[in-house]
Amino acid sequence: MRDLVFVHGRAQQHKDSMALKDEWISAWADGLKKNGLSVPLPHSQIHFPYYGDTLDQLVAGKSPEDAAKIVVRGVAPGAGGELSLEEKAFIEAVLLESVEHFEKDPEGAIQRALPPGAIIEKGVLNWGWVQAILEVLDKHVPSASGMSVALATRDVYQYLTNDVTRTVIDTGTASAIPENKEAVVVSHSLGTVVAYNVLRQNSQKQRWKVPLFVTLGSPLAVAVIKQKLAGIKPLGFPANVAAWFNAMDERDVVSLYPLDKENFPLTPAIDNNTDVHNGTSNAHGISGYLGDKVVAKRIYDAVIAEA
Incomplete structure (x- = not known):
């Protein structure tokens, strides 16, 4: 055995x-x-x-x-800890690839997830942009928090x-x-x-x-x-x-x-x-x-x- x-x-x-x-x-x-x-x-x-x-x-x-x-x-x-800019960039890359996997028009899906009239620059320093990515992911697997994916990638x-x-x-x-x-x-x-x-x-x-x-x-x-x-x-x-x-x-x-x-x-x-x-x-x-x-x-x- x-x-x-x-x-x-x-x-x-x-x-x-x-x-x-x-x-x-x-x-x-x-x-x-x-x-x-x-x-x-x-x-x-x-x-x-x-x-x-x-x-x-x-x-x-x-x-x-x-x-x-x-x-x-x-x-x-x-213990916990703060994310560095490099970590955030890594996380965004993984999250974006996840959206691309589920969406034919990933950028369009993210833009539609933003609040009406919001103009938010892309990038990990803009929490609104990241939240929109997470919202798109949650639509595909509702109970799978996009944030859990972000923490996993950290x-x-x-x-x-x-x-x-x-x-x-x-x-x-x-x-x-x-x-x-x-x-x-x-x-x-x-x-x-x-x-x-x-x-x-x-x-x-x-x-x-x-x-x-x-x-x-x-x-x-x-x-x-x-x-x-x-x-x-x-x-x-x-x-x-x-x-x-x-x-x-x-x-x-x-x-x-x-x-x-x-x-x-x-x-x-x-x-x-x-x-x-x-x-x-x-x-x-x-x-x-x-x-x-x-x-x-x-x-x-x-x-x-x-x-």
């Missing part, structure tokens, strides 16, 4: 990591029930690197020494541009992946960016064997995110990964595109499932992905396969 590693996404600060791990396992169990199956391995073989509070504190400007240490199970206080920005933050997060995440033993790695949202970077950066350094890498609700194909990743290291299929399965709900405002040859071309090709109907309020929640019948079975088959 192979081990399983879950890598969580953003906005997980101030949570009990053990309870969070149990939520993921419970969601997967729900998906397995739809297949007439149950969780096939003990919780001790399911690893859950928790970096929520650490990322929250590092984003707020704390030093690695002051920020909470990443542990497979642990909790620590978090976390991604800090991870992709701050070497110290990235090193701390990567080191903690890597510690949960067993060496000399096969392990299926399942990641969600920002966690897909972290897991992908950790796997590709350590492909020659760690003795990892990943028969299946799963990405759920992944923003990896968003242009500005892809560009930042390529700046760290050229994009490539992790050498320690045998197969990659990506699943998304087309209504998910974080996961805009499948990881296919047009949007995230790698060799070998990534297997994409775009038919997920995520039942969470914003079509992005982890329970909606792990609870999907096809996704749950794909993970199960990889875990029980003979090493």
Whole structure:
């Protein structure tokens, strides 16, 4: 029986990591029930690197020494922080790409969302313009707050541009992946960016064997995110990964595109499932992905396969 590693996404600060791990396992169990199956391995073989509070504190400007240490199970206080101009520009780029994904006339849609008679210059320094972008996004997924997308991209920005933050997060995440033993790695949202970077950066350094890498609700194909990743290291299929399965709900405002040859071309090709109907309020929640019948079975088959 192979081990399983879950890598969580953003906005997980101030949570009990053990309870969070149990939520993921419970969601997967729900998906397995739809297949007439149950969780096939003990919780001790399911690893859950928790970096929520650490990322929250590092984003707020704390030093690695002051920020909470990443542990497979642990909790620590978090903090807030102001956005820099560079962060705002990054956020606007992601938000605009989201609007372009949903709207044939994105600029027209944003202008129509502005108050009647308002003349507002484009750009991140104009909150009215940003609010209009968020309003357009909320029309497509009403319960998915556009601001949540903006906050998500802030976390991604800090991870992709701050070497110290990235090193701390990567080191903690890597510690949960067993060496000399096969392990299926399942990641969600920002966690897909972290897991992908950790796997590709350590492909020659760690003795990892990943028969299946799963990405759920992944923003990896968003242009500005892809560009930042390529700046760290050229994009490539992790050498320690045998197969990659990506699943998304087309209504998910974080996961805009499948990881296919047009949007995230790698060799070998990534297997994409775009038919997920995520039942969470914003079509992005982890329970909606792990609870999907096809996704749950794909993970199960990889875990029980003979090493």
